Amino acid sequence: MRGSDRTGSGLPAGALSPAERQATVHRLCAHFARDAMTDTELERRLDLAYAARTRAELISLERDLPALETEGHPAGPPSPASASVAVDPTRTVQDSDLIVSVWGATERKGSWIPPRQLTSISVMGGAELDFREAVFATRETSLRLLTVMGGVEILIPPGVRVEWRGVALMGGVTTPEPSAPPTPDAPVIRISGLVLMGGVEIVERLPGESAREARKRIRRARKARHRLGLGT
Structure with missing residues (x-):
């Protein structure tokens, strides 16, 4: 077996590892959470990501999307951040x-x-x-x-x-x-x-x-969490 036909992980050159595929799925969901695509487009790209066989196919799914970077570091997948509403105890309140x-x-x-x-x-x-x-x-x-x-x-x-x-x-x-x-x-x-x-x-x-608008926002958030395995 020629060494040039294999990567360091033992996979054929150009083949995808599960981690690479999942990283692409995370980034697509992050783009979706930032309104860079519609829910229909997200579904289409995710289907292509799971069907991809080469690294080049994955790269093509993000080629037309803006960079996901903050202060020089790649942005990670959207986290299940909790929604927050502040309480101001300094305000006067009626009983x-x-x-x-x-x-x-x-x-x-x-x-x-x-x-x-x-x-x-x-x-x-x-x-x-x-x-x-x-x-x-x-x-x-x-x-x-x-x-x-x-x-x-x-x-x-x-x-x-x-x-x-x-x-x-x-x-x-x-x-x-x-x-x-x-x-x-x-x-x-x-x-x-x-x-x-x-x-x-x-x-x-x-x-x-x-x-x-509220129904669409909640549906988008639910789909993104589901795709990331964060539950509903």
Whole structure:
């Protein structure tokens, strides 16, 4: 056997090692996480990466993509970084507040400080509670709901943990699938109460993000984590 036909690892010259293939997959996912390609294009390139037989085939998959470098060091694969929302304990916070929607609609949004305990009563009406630009002064916020033949939409940013401990009778409650796990010290909104012939929808969105944009972002993040073997 001629030595020139083999690499130092024992593989034929030009053949791929599992580490090389996986490194390319990591970099493609990193490009995807930086919006350098669509989810359809990512799927196409990943299929080609797993089917590649030579190093040249792998290199061609990244030839038209921008460099993944920071301060002269190659960027690694996107990590399962936790989403973070800060708590500012220096802010003055109310102990309690009440929102009532009867045959009407009430909104709480923009830059506001959630109280320690917020009660929302919706009777044949609706309420929108938008926490995306809220300034949390306490780590835990208690949200008590009484929703009768009405609806409540709760918008939260990535990095806020939500816990539902209420009861729904002839009604429904939907909770979000987080795009990234909150940090251990993330703000927590503990929701309790009664939903009777009504609905409560808890949605994760970035400030200014539409529902469609949020679904696409979460789907992209989920696919990238799945490709990297980080779970869903």
